[in-house]
Amino acid sequence: MTAGKSNSAQPIPARAGIGLRGPHHAAFLDGSPAAAWLEAHSENYFAADGVALAALERIRAHYPLSLHGVGLSLGSTDELDAEHLGKLARLVDRIEPALVSEHLCWGSVGGQHLNDLLPLPYTEEAVTHLVSRIDQVQNTLRRELLIENVSGYVEFTSSSLREWEFLTSVAERSGAKILLDVNNIYVNARNHGFEANEYIDAVPARLVAEIHLAGHSIQTYDEHDILVDTHDTQVTDDVWELYERALQKIGAVPTLIEWDSQLPSVDELLAEADKAQCKLDHAHERAA
């Protein structure tokens, strides 16, 4: 990775922020909602002259901001999409977000995109592939990337590493930091039958730069209940409990409430962030 340029003037505080979604742009333009920081989906602002990016620039003046990508397909074996990466680089240059993150997944092969966060096998081959791709992205963006663990509904028999070993290995070898999605850990633990606490305890605190929290739902397929990362409801009690454990292990780090479907009011999002903030405050007290 080449030497990175400095992050923006407003670093992301170790507080609870919320995801910024289009229907809420107007509410945030004057900076009045009391959000500690915001995170926006990069792809929603790729139109260089569009209304959405103009709104983001205005909102950016009031809040620390992170950019979170959903479509770069880091783990794909296709060539990295130069056009997509170029748009991301231009957006990053223009917005100067404090953090830039992507998902540790793939979403396309043979030029066909599935526009989903698809799981990778936890193999040395996949680690090597990802490290090379992340290096390419970090060099293009001239900054450190955060990589997020995703919810998965399948695991592959070819995996030779545990998921947390895979995540840690990719981060350590690429120089990227980890965006630890605690809900995704819970969802995967339930779907794949491992101990979520074991995952939390195994991830080195020094690598974690951000935490995500979100709601999930239970869907039934052929009479089998599967937890699905739907981002359409409140964070569950079990995930809050896991989050507390993560804070004890990792310490207070910026935490984001993600909510994409069935989008509630800004006030409801802020109330959900307040719950996370209470737990962050305890973590700060413990550290003091």
Add this chain to the structure above:
Amino acid sequence: MSELRKLQMCCEEAFRLGDASLLGNRIVDAGIPATSRVKVYANNLRETYRKTLQRSYPVIERLVGDDCFRSLALVYTQQNPSRSGDLQNFGAAFGDFLVAEYGTTEYAYLPDVARLEWAIETVLLEPMSPRLDPARLGALAAEDLVDIRLHLSTGLRLLDSSYPVLSIWQANQPGRETQVDLAAGGEHIAVIRNADEVEIHRLDGDAYLLATAFAQGMPLGMACDDLPDGANLVALLSTLLRAGCLADFSPGSS
């Protein structure tokens, strides 16, 4: 071919079709069979693309109903698989797709409604053009007017329909329940970005004709030749100026 690529190619087909058998014994069971696990991805894909189209085409969804829209979204996705990690343009071909579905039926107006919805969605991605000050035109000598070329606003979308497509769109906004007479005749429409808002203007036939001539780069004099006898050029230019369709002009070469 690497093992990772082989796996991704198998997954792509299996997830798209919801067919776990394509993955053989590659999936860990852990108490939930692969057939059920793969269905989650198949369902996610269907929902992602349906919701993407739903955001772009709410009036079409209202007109055809939820079940029909789901079916249309499924067939559209099969015929127009995504080629980008950015879904912004995923619905671009939906109007043309609806021509194939409905073009020869009593619902032949649906493609034009879809084109209007697409214009409304995408005009906000365009840069904001300056609006031509009518005084600049007024300051030109009459003999110079003939050769000028008027430039349309960058984000302007012009639509010409045999159906009252804007009336249909307006009648199907949330909370509206009005009926539209499909025999009322066609409409010419200009969709344009004004700051953070979308403006939609119904143009009369001559104003539309003039705007399309400008879009083709015709000088003003030549554009007027296409107008019917008796057309009031000043009134037509006024209409286009008021609607914000005109951004600038360049002088003639002579």
